[in-house]
Amino acid sequence: MRVGLISDTHGLMRPSVLAYLAGAEHIIHAGDIGGADILDALATLAPLTAVRGNNDHGPWADALPERITLELAGVRIHVLHDIAELDESVDAHAVICGHSHQPRAETVSGHLQINPGSAGRRRFKLPIAAGSLWIDGHGIRHEIHTFEPD
Known part of the structure; x- marks a missing residue:
């Protein structure tokens, strides 16, 4: 199973990132989404799990949890925006976060922590990035993919 990982879009959905996420069986957005239109675009590709980031405000964002634990293909995945707010007692195989870009x-502490980076507006000299998580009978593999600015 391939899970697409994205964070910190801040209202910008790049066509190259959408193309990268196409074919994922599930997508996780780790917050600072920037608008319901981003969620709508991602939901056309695959089932979507998203959490609210510190810059997500309004009725569309109020409906999102601040953190969530889901199970995909027998793997527990905890999602939150800022890793600094992680409760160390969380029982998960992987933690997906954003915030830092x-x-x-x-x-860390026995579980994989992945920040896929920022897929939205470029911040400082940090790369534009998103990621994938593959879950199969051999465990969990991951990738962080960087993009050229559109």
Whole structure:
């Protein structure tokens, strides 16, 4: 199963990122979405799980949780916007976050933590990025993919 990972779009849905996420069986957005239109575009590709980021406001954002744990193909995935707010007692195989705009993946306290980076407006000299998580009988694999500005 391929899970598309995206964060920090801040109202900008790049065609190249949509093309990268096409074919995912599920998509996770880790907050700072920027508008319901972003969620609508992603939901046309695959079932979508999204959390509210610190810059998401209004009725559309109020309906989103601040954090959520879901299970996909037998793997528990915890999603929140800011990793600094992670409760260390969370029981998950993987944690997906955003906020920093810095793509990274590392194992911390026994679970994989992935920040797919920012797929929206470029911040400083940080790359434009999104990611994928593959879940299969061999475990979890991940990728962070960077994009040229559109």
